Amino acid sequence: MSVLTVPQLSLVVLVGASGSGKSTFAREHFGPYETLSSDMFRGLVGNDESDQSVTAAAFDALQYVAAKRLDAGLLTVVDATSVQPEARRKLVELARAHDVLPVAIVFDLPMSVSIARNAERYDRHIPDGVVKRQNDQLRRGLRHLGKEGFRTVHVLRSEEEVEAASVERTRLLTDRSDDHGPFDVIGDVHGCRSELESLLGRLGYEIVRDDRGRAIDARHPEGRRVVFLGDLVDRGPDVVGVLRLVMGMVASGHALAVPGNHEAKLVRALRGAKVTVSHGLAETLAQLAGEPEEFREQVASFCYDLVSHLVLDDGRLIVAHAGLKEQYHGRASGRVRAFALYGETTGETDEYGLPVRYPWAQEYRGRATVLYGHTPVPTVEWVNNTACLDTGCVFGGALSAMRYPEREVVQVPAEQVWYEPARPLTPAEPERDASVLALDDIQGKLIIETGLHGRVGIKEAQSAGGLETMSRWAVDPRRLVYLPPTMSPPNASEREGSLEHPDEAFDYFRSQGVTALICEEKHMGSRAVALITREPSRFGAPEGWRGIVHTRTGRPFFDDDAAFVSSLDRALEDAGVWAELKTDWVLLDGEILPWSLKAGDLIRDLYASVAAAGTTATSAASAALAAAAASGVDVAALEERMRGRQTNAAGFRDAYRRYVGVADEVRFAPFQVLAAGGETFETRDHGWHLSIADRLAEAAPELVMSTGRRRVDLDDAASVTSAVSWWEELTARGGEGMVVKPFANLTRTEKGLVQPGVKVRGREYLRIIYGPDYLEPANLARLRVRDTGHKRSLAAREYALGIEALHRFTAGEPLWRVHQAVFGVLALESDPIDPRL
Secondary structure, eight states: OOEEEEESSEEEEEEEOTTSSHHHHHHHHSOTTTEEEHHHHHHHHHSOTTOGGGHHHHHHHHHHHHHHHHHTTOOEEEESOOOSHHHHHHHHHHHHHTTOEEEEEEEOOOHHHHHHHHHTOSSOOOOHHHHHHHHHHHHHHHTTHHHHTOSEEEEEOSHHHHHHOEEEEEOOTTEETTOOOOEEEEOOOTTOHHHHHHHHHHTTOEEEEOTTSOEEEEEOTTOOEEEEOSOOSSSSSOHHHHHHHHHHHHHHTSEEEOOOHHHHHHHHHHTTOOOOOOTTHHHHHHHHHTSOHHHHHHHHHHHHHOOSEEEEGGGTEEEETTOOOGGGTTOOSHHHHHHHHHOOEEEEEOTTSOEEEOOHHHHOOOSSEEEEOSSOOSSOOEETTEEEOOOBGGGTSEEEEEEETTTEEEEEEOSSOOSOOSSOSSOSSOOOOTTOOOGGGTSSSEEEEETTTEEEEEOHHHHHHHHHHHHHHOOOGGGOOOOOOOOBOOSOOOSTTOSOOHHHHHHHHHHTTOOEEEEEEEOSSEEEEEEEESOGGGGTOOTTOOEEEEETTSOBSOSOOHHHHHHHHHHHHHTTHHHHHTOSEEEEEEEEEOTHHHHHHHIIIIIHHHHHHHHHHHHHHHHHHHHHHHTTOOOHHHHHHHHHHHHHHHHHHHHHHTTOOOTTOOEEEEEEEEEETTEEOTTSOHHHHHHHHHHHHHHOTTTBOOOOEEEEETTOHHHHHHHHHHHHHHHHTTOOEEEEEETTSSOEETTEEOOSOEEEEOTTHHHHHHOTTTTSHHHHHHHTOOOOHHHHHHHHHHHHHHHHHHHHHHTTOOHHHHHHHHHHHHHHTTSOOOTTO
């Protein structure tokens, strides 16, 4: 049995004389809609399949339909004689126009077989002379099919071969859509081996070395893999070391790679072709000259075998050296490879003599993420779901990686300028002083790029609201490096007498594919961010300044926080946190208790007055109704209703009173270490964060309090039941409730960014939010119709901006860049949304 391989997306041309068995073969091996028969199209346009006078029109219609199928990415089979070179040429051109591979299946059977079969046909008569002429044409052109452009040619020479043949549909080499990662996509290396090893180490890979200490592989303990975007060679100091490491990783399955234009040129040079030795190729050839011939041949084979681009993760990720337009994704042709290697130029040159490249990414609207390199850029930025990862390491910039699907950028700086660039990496004009802020950065409609959530849009009205708050009340921008996101409640509970319940929070995370959770006690305090430092100059502060505490809207928490900050500094020392983190500054997220410390006016002017009026009014009304009942008036229904309202008013009063504390008994409940030194910690699990908080509470119990928590496994019913019981106990004692979080902390799934936390508040606490009588059936039914979708979208965007601000700050980016991301959080807070959610 012979197996005829056919790419899943291709144009298959059946070539053979009339009666050679093409149509029967097509019916047996291809679907009824996949095969386009010339006979059928003659019937469609002329009402007679044997009418040769309509052949031209029939083939126009056939090629039109074939083009539409290829546009849609569908395998298409053309069942016609196709024995004439001109007929085949048009079909090859059709395949090339749609960037698919043309495949020929040739039925080179003895002429006698075709004549005998035609004699048995009842629907038409085909003269023997016609069959002989077709056979002669086939034989003359058979040996030229490869030169005509057919990528694969299968020839069947007997009835037995036709009968025994089977068709196997193969994936293109570019199709790795069943490979879901996770990946670490690395931009142009250009021989910078030391920086590559440093980047792999920062990404968590373990370098494998040979007995001479040379890096020959790198593996990740969590099974992540690298995708190299090409241009491994030329210009840099150790091209051989880079090739040895990358080839080893690819061979072991720890990496994938696509070719760059420099690899394509290197292959031609190694295979003896005449090439211009420029742009670093001379250095590469010199380095390879010192290696054995066997190694050079391995390099040539490795680079030659790399395919133009890769389609990964069910088509959600495309990697190509110079990027790839959507119409080329998963296609195969010379122009697809050329675009993937070189991009597209306008035909012009810039002032440095370099080609001006067409900005395809600005017009990209595809659903797949496209990661590429080729053209050095100062920073990695998202443009329409595409990102260039070539940050010019060999030119003194940085070597960059994009963690996928997390969409996080990880970089290491170049150790030096290894090769002087023809075009400067950064604009020639001097950049703004790093400490200078400009109104244009935060005014009007804004688009802020984040590594976590792509582009976040800020409306002009939101910018105006954020600017009002930031300019009037916020702390010094040099010390405001993070604002926490809002937090969404779960969908409304359908349980009788409940508006919120853990079940709906668990259902949300289950729908996102996250089953390992942690439930943290929600303290009855105010959200606060504490910055503690032993190097005040980093934050533009005078000697002796130790930090600041601000609210979630950036306002100073205390009129004088020196004592609080000093105490927290000592707690960090006594708990060993300073030593563990090896830093001179740390940023903590938490709650400051009591709530009345910041909400005193709100409690006094709103809650206390409402409670006093409610209890007084319902008590007076109850007394009047009691007197009426004593005189014989039937007011039983009114009395029962009033007793309920009196109970509700008392419940409201008791709920807010739990939040009133003594001002000089301030406590801090940290639950997350946001950043320290040059690191951020959003990828460390919540167990690590809470262990730091526990150590601080043990070191300074009079200042720091720990946070109660429960681990939850959604696949374990007992674990879920235990967590619900714990929440019920907390809220029954008057606690506010709990926050449900992914235990792993920052979490992305195929559905996108998962909420960092979902708050589930208790029945009595919600009286403060929705009013004393919110649990009345009519009120509860109305309140259940609430939209949490917008709140969750807002929380995700604010979370991404907060993490982006931390990344920019720890990376040492200019103040205006950090401030812009922080400002974005505050601006989004001005979005009109139900404040009770």
